Amino acid sequence: DEKAHTASITMNISEGDIFYIGRIEVIGNTKTLDKVIRREIRFNEGERFNGKLLKRSYERINNLNFFETVELIPKPHIETKTIDIDVKVKEKATGFLSVGGGYSTVDKLVGIIDLTQANLFGTGRYIKLKAELGGSSSFYELSYRDPWFLDKPISMTLSAYKTQRDFISYDRNATGGSIGFGKRFWEYWSAGATYRFERATVENVSDSASNIVKDQIGTKTTSSITGSITRDSRDSYIDPTRGTRHSLVLTYAGIGGDNYFVKGLIDSAWFLPVGKTTISLRGRIGYIKGLFGHEIPLYERFYVGGIYTIRGLGFGEGGPRDETGEVIGGTTEVILNAEYIFPVFEEAKLKGVVFLDAGRAYDDSEDFLSDIRYTAGGGIRWLSPFGPVRIEYGFNLSPKEDEESGKIEFAFGSFF
Structure with a gap:
């Protein structure tokens, strides 16, 4: 017209x-x-x-x-x-034998032996024998996972471990094991239940230790059941570029044993593609409470600081301390991580990352969300033939009197 x-x-x-x-x-x-x-x-x-x-x-x-x-x-x-x-x-090769070492800000020099078969006899079953020996800790673990137990869409996981760690004012030795079952439903959802039994000893307590530490001298057992529900829509478990992962984990300890507590953790992560790069956002909130008048074990509390929580802080530095300066963990925690991940050498599966972390652990006497700790930094991530390797440096943006201005963090993990 x-x-x-x-x-x-x-x-x-x-x-x-x-x-x-x-x-x-x-x-x-x-x-x-x-x-x-x-x-x-x-x-x-x-x-x-x-x-x-x-x-x-x-x-x-x-x-x-x-x-x-x-x-x-x-x-x-x-x-x-x-x-x-x-x-x-x-x-591709799914069996790995790794013998080497690394550096941890907590354990200093660490020797590692890792024997893993992620596709046992071509059945999809997973078995792993791992040993770590550091300057102040040791860890030994044997684990097995069948993703289709008895050819049913139900997973079964078995684990046995022995660990030892030297803290400033005490030592902890523990031996334990677990058995768990899980099931996927709909397309992205899964649920699981795990029973764990652990026998732990707190010993070699220094005379200057606080009463909080001295009250836990001796050997105690933990018998617990953990339930979880997860929705995971990530395009890749090892190197996600899009999707989300949300989980709720609840633990009840007191099915026999000496320790009685309830513990919960909400964990939520988003991965947003921007061209060939990825923005990753993750948040976690945790809570633990002793039951029937029982104290919370020191080794079940929340310790914030390190490559898996707040990078740039030492183990437990992002949380409460006793009167002697020993980190004692918190009864609640909040952790926020923001990352920008970009390719460095795509053929070699090498990526770079810059990050901003925030969070803290709190005792019952502290106000939740007060005195949040902030760190920032960067690093590299390599999807090596033996599993993901992370090397990252975190700057402590507000170091306290006895803290360093930053820390280098190293982590090596197998595909699981």
């Missing part, structure tokens, strides 16, 4: 045909059993084709961390209105 300066547009839309899944072929798995891969596929032969389920199937197979590459290749057949799917994988 030239007078009204308008134009009418007619859009003709012709819907395409509906296609159904034809044959699903698994190719390239020389070690991993077919069923380990097929149980991660979110569609079946004969069902209507769905591109979202194809993408989700790729994510789940890739998250197994058994393969160098994963491809889901659709092969449409116009005449039969079907699409065959080729699941093409390339196996």
